[in-house]
Amino acid sequence: MSLTDLAGLCLYFMMLSFLAIGGAPSVLPEMHRYVVELHALMSSAQFAQLYSLAQVAPGPNVMYVPLIGWHVAGWIGAVSTMFAVIVPSFTLTLFVAHLHARHPKAAFGIAIRRGLTPITIGLLFATVWILLPAVNEDWRGYVLTALTVLLVLRTSLNPIWLLAAGAVAGLTGIV
Amino acid sequence: MPPESPELRVGALELFLAFTRITLSSFGGALFWSHRAFVERQRWLTEQEFAEILALAQLLPGASGVNLAVLVGYRFGGSRGAFASLAGFLAAPFFVIMVIGMLHQRYGELPLVHAALTGMSAVAVGLLLAMGVRMTTVLRTRLPWLFVTLTFVGVGVMRWPFLAVVGALAPFAIAASWRGRQA
Numbered sequence: 001m002s003l004t005d006l007a008g009l010c011l012y013f014m015m016l017s018f019l020a021i022g023g024a025p026s027v028l029p030e031m032h033r034y035v036v037e038l039h040a041l042m043s044s045a046q047f048a049q050l051y052s053l054a055q056v057a058p059g060p061n062v063m064y065v066p067l068i069g070w071h072v073a074g075w076i077g078a079v080s081t082m083f084a085v086i087v088p089s090f091t092l093t094l095f096v097a098h099l100h101a102r103h104p105k106a107a108f109g110i111a112i113r114r115g116l117t118p119i120t121i122g123l124l125f126a127t128v129w130i131l132l133p134a135v136n137e138d139w140r141g142y143v144l145t146a147l148t149v150l151l152v153l154r155t156s157l158n159p160i161w162l163l164a165a166g167a168v169a170g171l172t173g174i175v
Numbered sequence: 176m177p178p179e180s181p182e183l184r185v186g187a188l189e190l191f192l193a194f195t196r197i198t199l200s201s202f203g204g205a206l207f208w209s210h211r212a213f214v215e216r217q218r219w220l221t222e223q224e225f226a227e228i229l230a231l232a233q234l235l236p237g238a239s240g241v242n243l244a245v246l247v248g249y250r251f252g253g254s255r256g257a258f259a260s261l262a263g264f265l266a267a268p269f270f271v272i273m274v275i276g277m278l279h280q281r282y283g284e285l286p287l288v289h290a291a292l293t294g295m296s297a298v299a300v301g302l303l304l305a306m307g308v309r310m311t312t313v314l315r316t317r318l319p320w321l322f323v324t325l326t327f328v329g330v331g332v333m334r335w336p337f338l339a340v341v342g343a344l345a346p347f348a349i350a351a352s353w354r355g356r357q358a
Contacts, residue, residue: 017237053275054272055296056292058198058202058268059198059272063268066272082269086241086261089237090245093246096235097245098249101250113230113231114352114355115348116231116345118321118323118326119344119345119348120226121226121310121313121326122322122330123327123330124206125323126330127303128300128304128307128331129331131303135297137293141297142297144301145298149301152305153309159207160200165298166291166294166296166297166299167291168291169294170290170291170292170293170294171290171291
């Protein structure tokens with residue numbers, strides 16, 4: 001891949017960074033269109049594999065982006081796409097944080113933040129609702145999810161053990 | 176009104192390390208681990224403050240975990256803190272994912288990894304749900320529950336576009352909290 005192509009890819013990712021409201025998954029179809037359909041940088045199956053690799057790894061899901069960059073242009077591709085997708089939204093978030101810090105006690109600002117709180121919680125439940133059938137193949141997965149909720153809320157067990165138990169359950173074919 | 180936690184400053188290095196720890200335990204999403212670290216363990220933020228920061232992180236463009244790191248970092252350490260938190264949040268996973276990518280290229284799809292992932296995903300959804308349940312303690316009256324329900328039904332059950340649902344509900348939710356403040 002030439003540097004001009006890489007620059008084009010990065011510019012495109014920068015634009016998507018501004019559009020990614022609701023998180024990185026919301027621009028996934030658009031990335032797929034650019035990388036697979038328009039520019040044929042990889043097959044659809046490769047794209048899906050890179051995305052699921054990023055899900056396995058610790059850290060934010062957005063890590064599929066440098067993986068795409070690495071696949072098409074090596075290390076320079078990885079680093080430049082990472083910056084391309086982070087810098088625009090980071091700048092905007094920093095700007096908003098700065099504005100907010102200047103007027104922390106503005107009554108209307110407080111009303112906005114308090115007002116949006118229930119919407120945030122509703123969005124969390126919506127995310128769970130959408131993820132549940134996607135990650136759980138049958139009732140045994142749902143039992144595992146329900147057990148997790150119970151143990152987190154009722155015990156002080158470190159949740160990393162729950163993730164480890166989930167891995168064992170997957171490996172032994174329980175779920 | 177819930178009490179605000181006292182003004183707290185945290186050094187850049189401590190923020191960097193806090194977010195490195197969070198991000199390395201973040202299988203299936205960083206939100207649960209951020210909540211656990213800041214609200215339950217270190218108690219840097221109250222439940223209400225965390226909910227407000229998370230609301231902003233979700234509404235701003237970009238990955239919400241990344242935005243949350245930047246907002247928390249800025250709050251405790253200004254611009255330096257925001258940079259340190261962002262770097263802590265992304266640096267370690269960046270190298271981990273590169274190694275995984277290389278292994279994948281060499282050895283291809285590993286069925287064992289896929290099997291383990293199936294079980295871990297079921298747990299990760301449970302973690303997110305438990306966090307949501309904990310966060311509902313900030314809802315002190317009945318009216319906010321209406322907005323929780325409407326958002327859940329609109330985005331989750333009906334699968335309407337996120338922006339349309341939030342855009343339609345936000346003015347009413349904000350008006351309700353403005354009136355509640357004056358009451």
